[in-house]
Amino acid sequence: MANSPASAAAKVDDSRFVRIDRLTKRFDEVAAVDDVSLDIEKGEIFALLGSSGCGKSTLLRMLAGFETPSVGSIYLEGNDIAKMPPYERPINMMFQSYALFPHLTVWENIAFGLKRDNMPTDQIAERVETMLNIVKLKPYAKRKPHQLSGGQQQRVALARCLAKSPKLLLLDEPLGALDRKLREQTQFELHNIIKKVGVTCVLVTHDQEEAMTMADRIAVMSEGRFKQVGKPNEIYETPSCRFVADFIGNVNMFGGTLEVDQPDHCVIDTMHGKFYLDHGITGTQDMPVSVAVRPEKINLQRDPPADPQYNCLRGEIADSGYFGSFSLYRMNLASGMKLQIQITHTERHGELFQRGETVFATCAPDSLVALTT
C-alpha cells in the first residue's frame, strides 16, 4: 500500500522499523515538538509520557499524518512517510474520544476501513468476524455505539483500528475516557490483545501507571523534547535528571555538592546530612549534585544506627497514614524539609510509628541516585 514509486525512491538502508529523525513541528514559531529522534522496534509497545502541552499528542498526530512536520523525517520500514496523507499510511489510530461513527453499527464501524480498501465482501465479513471475536463483542455486532458501555466502545474502536492490520497502531490516551475501576481491568486486556496481534504500537498518555504497565519502553517528554527514553524500571530506578525523577512516582530530593568522587563510590554533602553512593559520577569537586531517593527505599528505626555519619537522617514523624499493605509517613527534618517514607508491612504485627516520635531514617548506598541535571 505504501510502496508507491516515489516512496521507494526515498528508501534508506535501514533495518529499524520506525525511525523518527530530527523531527520538529512549529506552530507560529513555537516548537511543539523540538528536534526529536527515536527508533521503535517491530512489535514494541512504546509510550510517550508527559503532562498536557508537552508535545506528545503533536508527535502522535505527525505519525498519523494529521500534522505535517516542519523539519525532519519519519521512516516506516525505511520509507519516508512524513508527507504522505493519512489515508495512504498503513497506520491506524485509536482516538481518545474513540470517534466511533454514531450512524453506523458496531459491525459497520469495524468494516468501514476494509470497505475503503475495496476488499471483497466475503473477506470483509470474515475479517470483521475475527475482530469481533478478538475483542469479545460478537453479540453486540448489530448495536449502535450509543448502545454500548464505555469499555465496549473502546474495544470497538480498537477492533476498527486493528481490522486493517496496520503496521503501526497509535493509541491516544487509550484509557483516558474510562472511569478508574474499569481502567485497571482494561489496561491488561488491551495489553494482551496488542501483544497477541503482535502489532507495533505507540501510545500517548499523561498517566504514568498506564505507561508503566502497558509499554515496553517509555519516552518522558517535556517542552517538546525527550527527557529520557528507557524501560519502565530504568526510568523509575535510574532517572537521568531531576525532571524525570520528580515526574515519575514520588521522590525525596536533596540538593548538595560533590565531596568525594571515586569510580566505585561518591560522597555528596547536603545541608540535611552526608550521602554515600555506591557509584561514581565523573564530576568535579564541589559541583552541585542532587541526591534522589524513593519513599519505599527508606527504612525507619527508633534507635540511632551504628554508623550515623552517612545516609542517616534524624527527625520527627509529622504525619502517618495506614493503608493496610503499607504505611505512609511524613517526617520533619531539622533542616525544615519534609521527608516522604513508605514502609511495606511484611509482618502482621510489624512496627508502626506514631506522630511526634523521633526516628532515624536510613537508606542503603545502592538505593540513592545522584542527579547532575
Next chain:
Amino acid sequence: MESRIGKFWLGAGYVFLYLPILTLIVFSFNDSKMVTLWGGFTFKWYGVIAHDTEVVDGFLLSLKVALMTASASVCLGMLAAFAMVRYKSFFGRTAFSAHINAPLVVPEVITGLSLLLFFVLCQRLFGMPERGVFTIWAGHTSVGMAYAAVVIQSRLLEMDKSLEEAAMDLGCRPFQVFYLVTFPMIAQALMSAWLLTFTISLDDVVATAFLSGPGSTTLPIVILSRARLGLNPTVNAIATITVAVVAVGVLAGSLWLNRQERKRAAEQAAAYREGTLALAS
C-alpha cells in the same frame, strides 16, 4: 397563591397568542359574508378557494419559490458554514462573517429595495432578468442562506472533529470523508435549515412585494391585497389551511424527535447498566 398568579399570566399569554388565530379559524366556517357576524356553519369558503385560480396559482407559485429557496439556501449556507468553521484564518474572514450575518439584521425593506434597484439596473444594462420567479427566488435565497448558515454552523461546531480524522485514518479520501461521515452527521441540521428557510420563503411578503413582477403573485401577496380590499371569509379559509398544515407538521416533527431522544437515552442507560454489571461479575 403564587402559582395561581403564575397560571393567570400563563393563560393570559396563551390567550394573547392564540385567541386571534382561533377566531380566524372559527370564522372561516362562518356562513355569512360579514366577517364579524356569525351566520351558521359552512364549508363553502373552502369550496370557493379551490376554484379561485388566483389563490391556487399563488399557492403553487409560493410552493415553487419556497422549494427552490430552501434547496439553494441549504447548499450555499452549508458552504458558508464550512468556510467559517473549518478555516479559522483566511483573508477577509471577519468581513465574510459579517456578510453572512448581515441579512439577519438588515431590515427586509432595505434588502428588498436594494435588490429591486439592483435588478432594475441589471435589466437596463443586460436586458435581464425580468422581474418574476427568478428575482423572488434570488431575494429569498439571499436571506434564507444566512439562516441556513447559522443553523449548520452550530451543528458543525459541536461535531467531534476526530470523527472526520478517524474516517481519513481508515482510508477515506477528503470527498469520501464528506459523504460517508460529515454528511450523515449534519443531515439533521440540513433538514432543519431546509424547513426553516422553506417557511421563511413561504410567508415572505416584504421582499416579495418588491421583487415580484406581473403574473408572479405569491399567496401571501394575494392574501394581503385581498385583506386590503376588505375582510373576506376566503382569506380566513386560506389561513386556516395554512395553520392546520403547519401545526400538524410541527407537532408530528417534535413528537418524533422527542421519541427518538427518549429511546436513545433509554438505550444509553441500558448499555451503562450492562457495563457496570459486567464489571461486577
